[in-house]
Amino acid sequence: MPDTLPVPIADGLICPDADGIALFASRERATNRLCFPARPEDDPRYDRVVLPRTGRLWSWTVQRFRPKSPPYAGPEAFEPYAVGYVELDGALIVEGRLVDVAFDDLAIGMAMRIVLLPFEMTDGTLRTSFGFAPDKGLGA
Amino acid sequence: MSEEVVIVGAGIHPFGRTPGLSGLQQGVFAVRQALERAGLAWRDIQFAFGGSDAAGNADTMVSELGLTGIPFINVSNGCATGGSAMFGAYSTIKSGEFDLGLAVGFDKHPRGSFSPLPADWGLPDWYGETGLMLTTQFFAMKIQRYMSLYGITAHTLGAIAEKAFANGVLADHAWRREAVDIDTILHSQMVSDPLTKFMFCSPGEGAVALLLASGRKARELGLPTVRLRAAAVRTRPAGSFEVFSPALDLERGGSPTSVASQAAYDMAGVGPEDIDIAQLQDTEAGAEIMHMAENGFCADGEQPAWIAEGRTRIDGSLPVNTDGGCLACGEPIGASGLRQVYENYMQLIGQAGARQAPGKLRLGYSHVYGAPGVSAVAIVER
Numbered sequence: 001m002p003d004t005l006p007v008p009i010a011d012g013l014i015c016p017d018a019d020g021i022a023l024f025a026s027r028e029r030a031t032n033r034l035c036f037p038a039r040p041e042d043d044p045r046y047d048r049v050v051l052p053r054t055g056r057l058w059s060w061t062v063q064r065f066r067p068k069s070p071p072y073a074g075p076e077a078f079e080p081y082a083v084g085y086v087e088l089d090g091a092l093i094v095e096g097r098l099v100d101v102a103f104d105d106l107a108i109g110m111a112m113r114i115v116l117l118p119f120e121m122t123d124g125t126l127r128t129s130f131g132f133a134p135d136k137g138l139g140a
Numbered sequence: 141m142s143e144e145v146v147i148v149g150a151g152i153h154p155f156g157r158t159p160g161l162s163g164l165q166q167g168v169f170a171v172r173q174a175l176e177r178a179g180l181a182w183r184d185i186q187f188a189f190g191g192s193d194a195a196g197n198a199d200t201m202v203s204e205l206g207l208t209g210i211p212f213i214n215v216s217n218g219c220a221t222g223g224s225a226m227f228g229a230y231s232t233i234k235s236g237e238f239d240l241g242l243a244v245g246f247d248k249h250p251r252g253s254f255s256p257l258p259a260d261w262g263l264p265d266w267y268g269e270t271g272l273m274l275t276t277q278f279f280a281m282k283i284q285r286y287m288s289l290y291g292i293t294a295h296t297l298g299a300i301a302e303k304a305f306a307n308g309v310l311a312d313h314a315w316r317r318e319a320v321d322i323d324t325i326l327h328s329q330m331v332s333d334p335l336t337k338f339m340f341c342s343p344g345e346g347a348v349a350l351l352l353a354s355g356r357k358a359r360e361l362g363l364p365t366v367r368l369r370a371a372a373v374r375t376r377p378a379g380s381f382e383v384f385s386p387a388l389d390l391e392r393g394g395s396p397t398s399v400a401s402q403a404a405y406d407m408a409g410v411g412p413e414d415i416d417i418a419q420l421q422d423t424e425a426g427a428e429i430m431h432m433a434e435n436g437f438c439a440d441g442e443q444p445a446w447i448a449e450g451r452t453r454i455d456g457s458l459p460v461n462t463d464g465g466c467l468a469c470g471e472p473i474g475a476s477g478l479r480q481v482y483e484n485y486m487q488l489i490g491q492a493g494a495r496q497a498p499g500k501l502r503l504g505y506s507h508v509y510g511a512p513g514v515s516a517v518a519i520v521e522r
Contacts, residue, residue: 010266025387036387037264058388059288061280062333063271068255071268083277085388093388095272103333108288119270129270 006126009119012038014130015050021116021130023051025092034092052089054113054135060084060098060106075120086112086132100133111135144355145233146365147520149178150485153246155346155469156315163195163472166347167246168204174242174349178363182206185351187237189228190244191215192474198225198244219510221245222348222477223373226518229352230371239354246347247472261384261512275423275511276340278383280332283426287334290441292429294334298322299447300425301339301467307454308468310495313479315344315470339425344470348478350485366488367521369503370407374400376513383511396515397421397434397507404505404517405436412436415519416501417487418458419480421509422465432460435507435517459497462487477508481518488522 379393
């Protein structure tokens with residue numbers, strides 16, 4: 001991740017690498033079950049893993065009103081945004097914002113990939129968060 | 141042998157908004173009404189379970205009802221608060237410890253959607269900060285996927301809401317008492333696709349009290365009875381889809397509703413085909429559709445035909461949400477689950493007035509569902 005990127009919205013959430021970003025998760029040693037968000041790195045019952053970057057849209061909706069603050073920490077000015085769950089290949093179904101797609105084009109099953117999402121906080125500062133965008137490389 | 145448990149009285153404070161009364165005072169109102177209808181006095185009550193989500197401690201009601209020294213246990217269990225209070229009262233009588241008691245639930249929420257905090261739900265702050273922590277999004281995404289899998293359209297969502305408001309017109313304890321036509325519902329403001337404003341219930345106010353007794357005690361008092369054949373509370377199984385979930389397992393599983401439902405059928409020794417009337421959690425119109433299947437009344441995908449044929453209308457073969465459900469009554473969390481049992485009780489004893497379902501009603505089924513994956517089911521029999 002270049003030095004110019006804003007600070008991550010949380011520690012242990014986003015894994016930067018040469019291909020862009022991915023999400024950290026944890027695999028429980030006893031059961032092999034994956035969980036997201038990742039557990040603390042020093043938890044001896046879990047191994048830290050990185051989730052696949054691509055998958056299919058599992059469900060979606062559009063947030064049409066500004067959520068209450070707290071907990072919402074986005075700008076006062078509000079634009080509706082899409083939210084969905086993406087079934088990451090062979091791993092987990094992860095919730096996130098959906099970006100770079102018109103609401104009318106959203107369809108369950110469409111190919112998606114994780115992308116970096118600059119998130120503007122209420123005070124105008126930026127944080128690095130994540131979202132999912134259509135994966136043009138794969139087709140629908 | 142465990143005791144038979146029966147309902148001998150029920151009271152309600154009308155749902156909606158009552159500026160002059162606190163939630164607790166509405167609870168007291170419901171208790172007094174239940175006692176009066178049953179011809180009992182507060183000093184007859186041996187124990188109580190009660191609770192609210194946002195309107196105070198139930199046990200402080202004794203200041204108004206009377207200082208008789210009874211055990212009064214506060215229940216705080218989210219959307220299942222009322223159901224859990226009833227489960228407590230049911231189990232207490234079944235055990236033989238006491239033979240006449242109270243389950244009461246009440247609430248009073250401010251306007252607008254609930255505003256949960258991530259830490260209270262074991263979640264990191266970023267989940268709330270980035271605008272993912274809304275119950276409305278969960279309900280929208282659950283029905284969105286269900287509609288896609290089973291070919292259900294927005295028209296069925298609209299028909300569910302239209303039925304709710306039509307029933308609410310007939311229910312004297314309902315909040316929304318005006319009919320809304322399906323076109324208005326479908327074209328009202330989109331809140332969270334595919335759900336519009338009229339497809340969502342709102343947090344509100346209200347209170348319900350139920351008086352429970354052993355069968356023997358009820359006969360001794362000469363009171364008409366409705367048997368509580370099952371009261372089951374269950375939490376989520378692996379692979380369920382719940383509100384406030386940053387991620388879901390690939391391997392999909394059942395739901396807390398399907399687990400609680402099966403437990404209740406097993407307790408009562410009956411099946412969905414035996415039920416005459418049902419009150420199902422309808423936080424939004426899609427929830428009623430999905431809960432029809434999760435509670436075993438129809439297969440996934442059969443709902444559009446059921447709705448089109450009017451099978452869940454008051455005069456249908458299985459009336460569902462005869463008082464308009466949460467859509468018409470609103471959702472005061474602590475009282476909502478008990479309202480469903482109240483409605484079944486009134487229907488079974490033939491006292492439901494303008495909304496009375498026709499014919500002989502023997503078995504009533506009620507189902508409440510809420511965050512973070514809890515469901516309570518009760519089956520009553522006349």
